[in-house]
Amino acid sequence: MTTPMTSYAPARDAEGRPTPIAGRKPMIQCRGVQKYYGDYHALRGIDLTIHEAEFFSLLGPSGCGKTTLLRTIAGFEDISSGVVLIDGKDMAGVPANARPTNMVFQSYAIFPHLTVADNVAFGLRRDPRSRAEKAAAVDEALGMVGLKGYGARAAHALSGGQRQRVALARALILKPKVLLLDEPLSALDRKMREQMQVELIKLQRQVGITFVLVTHDQEEALVMSDRIAVMFEGNIAQLATAEELYTRPASRRVADFIGVMNFMPARILGETATGVTVEAPGFGQVEIPAANVSHADPGDPAPSIGFRPEAVTLLAATAPATDRVTEGIIDEVVYYGDMSYYDVILDSPDTFGGQPHEIRISMRNVFGRELPDLGTRVRVGWSPGSLILFR
């Protein structure tokens, strides 16, 4: 991916510096978008704005409506109500072939009866340029996705990763305003997937086109996107940057879906302007800062506190106590090479039913430091600022 395809890059200012995403002009606007399939309510009022040259992800479990939303933007599905604007134009009644969007399909949809070059040139059929100019454009597009010299190959003889690249070249050659990607990496093996994630980000920065990615893989969304919309049951549960999603989940459900999160039952004791005082097993009484208060799952409204595995630390026996300390016993150690997970059963008083509460702690591994044995008594250091209250 070397040759730059377009000189224009709206993601950069005149000096070539990246511009803040929030300041760019809106490229896709959805206003109250609803979609019914018969009685099934697939999209329940989607409102979102995706900016020019933004890498945006629609993330959610299968059946949450993310693919339906992508297909309504592409023009493959009519919406039941609401408005979809692309680059300021209402897309109502505009068929897929007349929209300034192109799509990379989950199956890649490479035309098996054509060569690689004919596949890439497919969208140029109505292009008035000369044959030679089109051939040059095809070569350039193939070079951009790292498939220089593959033009004469039969499409059905390509590997999965190569098909994916052909699909990308075939869409990007048309210089769409928006590139839609429907789970494009799900069919690739892990190594290939991670490589393509990096290549896709670089490609997106280079061509300056708005990318909208649909994925069920939260790690993929976190790694690749400028912003992410987390969807459940046809609604957007949270629309935020990766960091905000991870550190400030809008609800317990989002917190559970993104990364690993420990949850503990909590009892609310009091509330002030600065925060909420709660009691939780092993944590005693603690005041959670008001900024860390989030919503409980409507299906299970009992209050709980949550924290990430890296938000707490295992303390050496001799280490001085940090902010707060609680004690427990190591129940399991899961070794990942660069880091390990430690499952620790916390000592807790009988006020929460007496059953043991287990938490998961992650720590980077250091050469020379031995992993603690199972059953070892450990101290766990934490601070109130890293706890989130869901209520």
Place this chain on the structure above:
Amino acid sequence: MRGGGLRAYAIAYLLFLYAPILLLPVFAFNSGTIIAFPLKGFTTEWFAQMWGNATLRRAMLNSLTIAVSSAVFATCLGLFAARASTRFAFPGKGPIMGLIMLPLVLPEIIVSISLLVVLLGIGIPLSVFTVILGHTLICMPYAVAILTTAFSSLDRSLEEAAQDLGETKLSAFRLVILPLVMPGIISAMLMSFTISLDEFIIAFFLAGNEPTLPTYIFSQLRFPKSIPMIMALGTVLVAMSILLLTVAEYFRRRGVARTGQKDSGGFI
């Protein structure tokens, strides 16, 4: 030896199936007028007699007209049915497809008599055309079966991808779907052609005074002296059938290979 009995059975079975057909060319080139061993000598006289027979030529022309027309009609109608059944969901799809496939198992004599009654009832004179109608009916299930396989092996997003890249629904079908199912279309036409060419019962009932090859052959069986000529004709027909079915299967397999799909079986 284990399996010896089964092997003998398999050989006997194949002999029973194909030995009579192998006798056709043997007697077609035999100079004796009686169909019996020992053979007398080599001759091509029966083939010459065959080409010289005006009624036979007329039967041949009729049969070809009927077979080509039925193949085209059955394949065109089959295309619609196969496309509808693989691409769209609509009420009554199962029963409708079932009814289309029904002539496959319906006794042909019943179909023929019903058609005869209806055609005479509404006053359509029996001719080559009425045979074409009948043959289109019985060729449809074969065409639909072949075309459904061709359509269902297509990824649905291929069509959407073509639309996404700027083509209308119609041009997407023409540029992507049609080339990919073309081997299936050719295969369906050849299959229908072959079925129509040697079909007897419907032709016998619906052709009126027009001879077709099978009905002509049947009529000539009463005259012992024309039997060697029938043998020669039979030889030509068998050779043509084998050739056409081979071509049909070749196109079907090429279609499967072209779309990169796994072979899910065909008629051969």
